[in-house]
Every structure is written in C-alpha cells, then in structure tokens.
Amino acid sequence: xxxxxxxxxxxxxxxxxxxxxxxxxxxxxxxxxxxxxxxxxxxxxxxxxxxxxxxxxxxxxxxxxxxxxxxxxxxxxxxxxxxxxxxxxxxxxxxxxxxxxxxxxxxxxxxxxxxxxxxxxxxxxxxxxxxxxxxxxxxxxxxxxxxxxxxxxxxxxxxxxxxxxxxxxxxxxxxxxxxxxxxxxxxxxxxxxxxxxxxxxxxxxxxxxxxxxxxxxxxxxxxxxxxxxxxxxxxxxxxxxxxxxxxxxxxxxxxxxxxxxxxxxxxxxxxxxxxxxxxxxxxxxxxxxxxxxxxxxxxxxxxxxxxxxxxxxxxxxxxxxxxxxxxxxxxxxxxxxxxxxxxxxxxxxxxxxxxxxxxxxxxxxxxxxxxxxxxxxxxxxxxxxxxxxxxxxxxxxxxxxxxxxxxxxxxxxxxxxxxxxxxxxxxxxxxxxxxxxxxxxxxxxxxxxxxxxxxxxxxxxxxxxxxxx
Amino acid sequence: xxxxxxxxxxxxxxxxxxxxxxxxxxxxxxxxxxxxxxxxxxxxxxxxxxxxxxxxxxxxxxxxxxxxxxxxxxxxxxxxxxxxxxxxxxxxxxxxxxxxxxxxxxxxxxxxxxxxxxxxxxxxxxxxxxxxxxxxxx
Numbered sequence: 001x002x003x004x005x006x007x008x009x010x011x012x013x014x015x016x017x018x019x020x021x022x023x024x025x026x027x028x029x030x031x032x033x034x035x036x037x038x039x040x041x042x043x044x045x046x047x048x049x050x051x052x053x054x055x056x057x058x059x060x061x062x063x064x065x066x067x068x069x070x071x072x073x074x075x076x077x078x079x080x081x082x083x084x085x086x087x088x089x090x091x092x093x094x095x096x097x098x099x100x101x102x103x104x105x106x107x108x109x110x111x112x113x114x115x116x117x118x119x120x121x122x123x124x125x126x127x128x129x130x131x132x133x134x135x136x137x138x139x140x141x142x143x144x145x146x147x148x149x150x151x152x153x154x155x156x157x158x159x160x161x162x163x164x165x166x167x168x169x170x171x172x173x174x175x176x177x178x179x180x181x182x183x184x185x186x187x188x189x190x191x192x193x194x195x196x197x198x199x200x201x202x203x204x205x206x207x208x209x210x211x212x213x214x215x216x217x218x219x220x221x222x223x224x225x226x227x228x229x230x231x232x233x234x235x236x237x238x239x240x241x242x243x244x245x246x247x248x249x250x251x252x253x254x255x256x257x258x259x260x261x262x263x264x265x266x267x268x269x270x271x272x273x274x275x276x277x278x279x280x281x282x283x284x285x286x287x288x289x290x291x292x293x294x295x296x297x298x299x300x301x302x303x304x305x306x307x308x309x310x311x312x313x314x315x316x317x318x319x320x321x322x323x324x325x326x327x328x329x330x331x332x333x334x335x336x337x338x339x340x341x342x343x344x345x346x347x348x349x350x351x352x353x354x355x356x357x358x359x360x361x362x363x364x365x366x367x368x369x370x371x372x373x374x375x376x377x378x379x380x381x382x383x384x385x386x387x388x389x390x391x392x393x394x395x396x397x398x399x400x401x402x403x404x405x406x407x408x409x410x411x412x413x414x415x416x417x418x419x420x421x422x423x424x425x426x427x428x429x430x431x432x433x434x435x436x437x438x439x440x441x442x443x444x445x446x447x448x449x450x451x452x453x454x455x456x457x458x459x460x461x462x463x464x465x466x467x468x469x
Numbered sequence: 470x471x472x473x474x475x476x477x478x479x480x481x482x483x484x485x486x487x488x489x490x491x492x493x494x495x496x497x498x499x500x501x502x503x504x505x506x507x508x509x510x511x512x513x514x515x516x517x518x519x520x521x522x523x524x525x526x527x528x529x530x531x532x533x534x535x536x537x538x539x540x541x542x543x544x545x546x547x548x549x550x551x552x553x554x555x556x557x558x559x560x561x562x563x564x565x566x567x568x569x570x571x572x573x574x575x576x577x578x579x580x581x582x583x584x585x586x587x588x589x590x591x592x593x594x595x596x597x598x599x600x601x602x603x604x605x606x607x
Contacts, residue, residue, distance in 0.1 A: 215578075310569050313562035320559075334543055346548050349540060350555045353532045354563075361566055363577030370578065 007035060007171030008465050011228040012258070014174055015073040018065065025065070025076030029058035029120050032078045036123060036172040039468055043153065044144045045166035047083035047093055049123040054078065057120040064118070073231050075118035080167045080176040083124040084131060084210035085219075087111055094210045095142045095160075096129035097338045098330060108208025109243065110177060110219055113236045125176050126163030131184060133212040133323035134336065134344040134351075137400045139393075141341035146395045149191060150466040151432055155392035158187035161222065165192035168222045170468055175223035175232050179209065181216045181319060182414045183407065189222055189422040190387035190435025195452065195462055196222040197229035200442050201417025202247040203254065204233075205240030213322035214245070215363075216315075216414050225462050226421055226452035230256045233445065247443070254445060258453075267381045267451050269294060270304025275385030275409040286426025286434040287386045290455070294384060297458050298451070304383055307372040312411040314362040314369070321359040324351035343400060370416050370442075377441040382451045385409055387435030391428035409439065419445040421452040424461035433461075518557050525560045532556040 006028070009017075017023035033051050040046045061076040081087065084094050086104035093100050107115065114121070126144035128136055139146035139156040147162035149155040150170040157165040161178030165188030168176050178185045180198045189196025197220045204219040211217060221232035239252035246252055271291060279287070295301045330336050331348040339345050376383075393403055413420050418439050425436035436455065440447040456462050521529065533556040537549070544552065 310562070310565040313566045316562055317566060334540075337543065342548075342551070346544070346552050347555060349536045349552065350532070350559055353535060353556075353559075358563055358566065360577045361571065364571050364575045365566065365569060367578040368571070368575060 006031065008224065008463075009174075010224045011073060011077060011174055011231050014077055015075070018061075018076040019070050021065065023076075025058045025061040025120065026055065028076065029054050029078050029122060032122055032173055035170075036080075036167070039150075039170055040123070040167065040172050043148045043150060043166045043170060044126055044142070045147060045163045045170065045172060046080065047095070047124040047126050047144055047163065048091065050087070050090060050121055053087075053090070054120050054122040057115075057118075061118050061120065071116075071118040072235075074114065074235055076120065077118075077174045078120045078122045079114065079232075080123045080125045080164065080173045081108075081111060081114075081121060082127050082161055082164050082176070082178050084127060084179060085111055085124075085177060086208035087121065087124065090124065092124070092210075093143055094130055095127040095144070097143060097340065098335045100143060104208065106208060109205035109240050110236045111208065113238070114177075117235045119235070122173055123167075125161070125167055125178075128160035128162055128184075129339050129341065129344060130323075130327065131160040131179060131181065131210065131212045133181070133319070133327065134339060134341075135347035135400075136341040137343040137398055138341055139395050139397065139399070141339070141344055143340070148395065149392045149432070150468055151193060152392065152430070154394060155432065156191065156395050156397070158183075158191040158388075158392065160184040161188045161196075164188060164222045165194060165196075168192065168194040168224065169466060171465065175221050175228060177219060177232075177236075178222050179217060179219050180414065181213050181218070182315060183410050185218075185220050185222065186387050186410065186420055186422045186435070186437055190424075190437075191392040191433065192222075193424040193433025193435075193461070193464065193466075194222050195225050195229050195421065195423045195456075196220065197226070197233055197445070197449070198413070198420045199233060199237065199445050200247070200419045202245050203237045203252060203419075203443075203445060205238070205243040205246050207240055207242035211326045213319040214326070215322060216319060216417075218414075218417070226423055226449055226456055227258055229421065230258070230449045230453075233449075237445075251443065256449075264446065264450055265381070266299030267447065267454070268300040268379065269298045269302070269451070270376070270380035270383045271301055272306060272383050272385040272409065273303050274305050274308075276389040277406055279386060279389040280391060280428060282428030282430070282432075283386055283389060283391060283434050286428070287436065290425040290436050290459075293455060293458055297454055302380075304376065304380055306383075306408050306412055307369065307376070308408075309369065310365060311369055311415060312406060312408060314365040315411040315415050317354055317358060317362040318366070318415070320351040321354045321362075324348060324354070328352070366415050369412060373412060373416050373418065374441070377444075381440065381444065381447045383409075383439045384451075385437060385439075387422040387437040391430065391432035391434060409437075413439050417442050419443075419448045421448040423452045423456055424464065425455075425459065426461060427464075433464075518554065519561050521557070521560055521564070525564055526557075528563075529557045529560045532559065
C-alpha cells in the first residue's frame with residue numbers, strides 16, 4: 001500500500017492491522033511523526049511534537065500486543081491533543097504567550113483515558129490563543145500563527161481547534177482531540193473536511209483542560225469518519241469526580257458497536273430551514289445534494305425551524321462573563337496585552353463589565369431555550385443543517401468584520417449542551433470542503449453518530465483527502 | 470473553544486443601522502478617568518456605533534469609563550477607540566436580552582444541566598431492530 005494511503009486509513013482498518021500484527025505501532029508512530037515534522041510545520045498545525053512520549057508509548061503498545069494483550073481499537077493508534085489539555089511534564093501553552101512556559105505535573109482526564117486504552121500521543125495541536133475566549137480578529141491569533149488549511153494553504157482551518165483540524169485533514173495523526181465552547185470543533189471540521197463530534201455537555205471530563213466558559217466548554221474528537229469519532233468518544237466519555245459537571249456515572253459512559261448503530265432505530269430528521277440566513281453558492285449546492293441523500297436514506301425528513309429569541313446574545317454574554325472570570329488574573333495583571341491579537345488584548349476588559357444580573361438573565365434564557373429544544377426533539381431525533389454557511393476563509397480575513405454572520409444553531413446547540421457531528425458533504429466552487437452537521441437531543445450522542453454514519457455509508461466525501469507533498 | 474468572534478452579530482447590526490452617536494456628551498466630564506494618562510481619543514462619527522436609546526448610550530459610556538477608571542493608563546489611543554467601540558457593541562445584545570420576556574419564576578440554569586433524562590428512552594433503542602426499508606443500501 002502506498003504510504004500516502006496509510007496516513008488516511010480509518011481507525012477500524014488501522015486497528016485491524018495492529019491487532020493482527022500486520023502493522024507495527026512503532027512504525028506507524030514513526031511515519032506519522034516524520035510526516036508531522038515535515039508537513040505539520042508548514043501548516044502551523046502543532047504546538048509541539050512529543051516524539052519521546054510517542055515512541056515510548058508505541059514500544060509499550062507493540063510489546064503488549066505481541067504478548068497477546070490487545071486493549072482495543074485505539075491501542076497503538078497515534079493522535080494529537082489540543083494544547084489546552086494538560087500532559088504531565090510537557091508544556092501546555094493554551095496557545096498564548098503568557099502561558100508559553102506553563103507545565104502541569106498531571107495528565108488531563110481525557111489524556112488519562114487515552115493512555116488507558118493504549119493510544120499514542122504524538123503531539124500537542126496548535127490552537128487559537130485561550131481558545132478565542134478573549135475574542136480574536138485574525139487567524140494569526142496563536143503562538144503558532146495562523147493554521148493553514150491542507151486543502152488550500154492560503155486559507156484558514158477555522159478555530160479554535162485550528163491545529164486539530166489541520167492534523168486530521170493532512171493525515172498527520174489518526175485523530176485529534178479538540179474542544180468547543182461555540183463552534184470550535186464544528187467549524188474546523190467543516191473547513192478542513194473531516195468529521196468532528198461535539199459531545200453532549202458533561203459527557204467528557206474537562207479536568208486538566210483550560211477553562212474558558214465552564215458552563216459551555218466541551219471536549220471531543222476530530223477524525224476520519226463518524227465511526228472513528230464514536231470509537232474515540234467511547235474511550236474518553238464518562239463521569240469524573242474531578243469534574244463535577246460530568247453527567248452521573250450511570251449516564252456518562254458511552255459504549256459503541258459499529259454493527260449495531262445503523263440498525264438502532266429509524267431516525268426522524270428535521271431539516272433546518274433557518275440555521276443560516278445566507279449561504280455561499282458552493283455551500284448551497286453541496287447542501288442541496290446532501291439533502292437528497294438524507295431524504296433517500298432516512299426514515300423521515302421534515303422541515304424544522306429553530307426557536308427564535310435572543311439566544312446568540314445570551315450565549316455571547318455567558319461566554320464573555322465566564323471568560324472574564326476564568327482569566328481575571330490575566331486581565332487585571334495587564335498581561336493580557338501579551339496576547340497576539342489586537343482584539344484579544346482588550347476585549348477581556350469589556351467582558352469584565354457584564355453585571356451579575358445580566359449574566360443570570362442570560363442563564364434564565366438558557367433554561368427557557370432548553371425546554372423549547374426539548375419540545376422540538378419530541379418531533380425529531382436529529383436536526384440537520386450546513387455546518388458553516390461558507391467554506392474556509394482566506395488567512396488574512398478580518399474575522400470581526402468579514403466573517404460575521406448570525407449562528408443561531410451554534411448558539412442554541414452550545415447553550416443547551418447538545419451533541420453535534422459535522423461530516424464532509426461536498427466541495428465549494430474553489431474546491432474547499434463543505435460540512436453537514438447533525439444535532440441531537442442532549443444525551444443522545446448515539447443519535448448524531450448514527451445519523452452521520454448513515455450519511456457516510458452512502459457518500460464518500462469523508463474519504464477525500466488534500467494532495468500534499 | 471470559541472470558533473467565532475463574539476462581537477460578530479452586533480457588528481453587522483451596527484453597519485446596518487449606521488447611526489451617529491456622540492455618547493460622551495451625556496456623561497459629566499468628572500466621570501472621565503483620572504488614571505488615564507493619555508488624552509481621550511476624539512469621538513468620531515462612526516458607522517460602527519449602533520443606534521441606542523439614551524439610557525443604553527449612557528450605559529455603554531459608563532462601561533467604557535469604568536474600564537478607563539481602573540485601567541486607563543494601559544491603553545493607546547487606538548486601543549481606547551477600539552474599547553469604546555466594543556463597549557457600544559456590547560449594548561444591543563444586553564438590550565435584546567433584557568427585552569425578552571422572563572417570568573419571575575423562570576430560574577437561571579446556574580450551571581448547565583443537560584436534560585439527559587430522555588436518554589433512558591434513547592438508550593433502550595440500542596437494541597437492534599430490523600432496519601427500515603429507507604435505511605437499506607441502494
């Protein structure tokens with residue numbers, strides 16, 4: 001098999017070869033490390049590679065497997081983790097200069113889970129500084145500068161999981177861990193043409209992860225397919241006493257069986273008519289073609305509409321207030337001025353000004369919205385819409401002025417902690433990926449995985465890869 | 470974890486409304502920060518400034534002045550101008566939020582508790598059933 005194809009093999013195939021000893025975890029790790037060193041640096045995809053950790057873990061995995069101790073589908077599989085997840089003894093910079101020397105002496109729970117199943121950490125993925133919590137005007141708002149899109153290096157990957165998107169799209173690791181407060185998994189997945197799962201809030205522990213807006217932060221995988229996302233999600237989901245926001249132990253765990261999920265239940269799909277006010281013509285074309293696929297292969301597809309209200313406003317105020325609290329020391333010390341982005345240097349001061357009354361009012365609106373969405377999900381298992389209304393934007397775009405569009409689905413999904421999965425569904429007129437997102441009821445991560453898998457069973461967009469040399 | 474600029478919505482609205490506001494004129498000069506070492510940037514007529522009620526204008530100005538009162542010496546004139554714009558940009562979101570009807574008994578989601586009770590129903594659905602005709606491969 002040509003080396004290029006190995007880089008893009010899905011987890012299931014890599015796992016099968018590793019389990020049957022046809023593929024060495026050490027060799028796989030080394031070729032991913034070599035490719036990451038060569039291509040990753042051109043894309044600004046990594047905060048740093050971790051070759052020593054990776055090769056130690058790979059050798060241990062190989063030894064275990066040779067002795068008949070195969071841990072499961074992630075054993076011996078290389079991955080990257082967004083640089084806001086603590087890895088013991090390794091700098092965790094949060095993408096921001098004020099934290100460039102920060103080192104934790106413990107692993108984030110997500111890293112612990114992935115260690116437990118034998119996955120191999122090959123590097124920390126680049127990210128937007130402080131995950132964009134202070135606002136940012138340019139794609140270059142990162143210690144690693146702008147992450148370049150593997151489909152067109154003059155374009156951005158989207159943020160804040162900017163490196164995670166680039167790494168998976170460029171075949172630099174089998175999967176990557178990203179985080180989302182509002183859009184940071186779904187948007188990079190769409191821009192980079194990969195599959196990305198934003199789990200239900202509380203399904204994945206944030207212990208050891210940078211807090212931006214604690215009531216909205218979520219951790220999830222970006223990978224080659226919905227099935228791959230499900231396999232990673234099954235490894236990292238679960239109650240964690242160290243993160244009190246995680247759902248109870250009887251509801252936190254997620255088990256996954258690819259053979260069962262497509263048969264689990266007929267899905268009633270709500271095709272959202274008001275997710276975006278305006279879409280790029282190339283995106284529209286891809287989405288219309290996707291709608292035909294969905295209408296053909298799903299049990300029921302009807303038009304649906306999101307509730308209307310000041311939900312984006314509530315989301316913005318909650319994020320701003322919580323972010324100001326999370327980074328109060330940074331703001332008050334003045335070290336916020338060390339951030340790269342001109343907006344990030346000052347927006348925190350504005351965020352500090354929101355009153356407790358307004359924050360609580362936003363939380364009340366959230367409560368009302370949760371009930372409205374529960375009612376909507378009485379008619380549908382999943383809602384479907386374009387993941388983004390545009391394809392990847394040029395690197396130099398002023399995001400504040402030129403990438404400004406209402407995003408009610410992103411606001412509602414993140415305010416209510418709803419699971420969502422973005423999958424590739426075509427290309428724009430400039431040959432940039434377009435994403436389709438499936439959004440489900442809180443707790444029904446299985447539903448969005450089932451829906452996305454069904455879509456990918458009948459399409460091959462997720463098997464397309466950028467040509468990189 | 471924020472994939473978009475937090476001020477994107479209001480920016481668009483500002484451009485649409487294209488109002489001219491001389492907000493500082495309604496604030497007594499005494500409220501201007503004594504800590505500010507730089508002179509106040511000139512207030513220019515700007516399409517970035519949203520159309521606001523007098524009360525909302527006053528609130529936006531107070532927000533800006535509160536920042537200058539504490540941190541004024543930290544900012545360049547360009548940053549002050551940007552801060553002032555952001556203070557006004559924040560206001561329409563607050564106004565819309567406050568205009569939304571909330572009853573006294575509508576409690577805040579003090580921490581986000583996803584409504585996962587429904588999972589009991591969906592969890593049962595992992596038992597395999599015969600696939601529907603619509604789900605079969607072509």
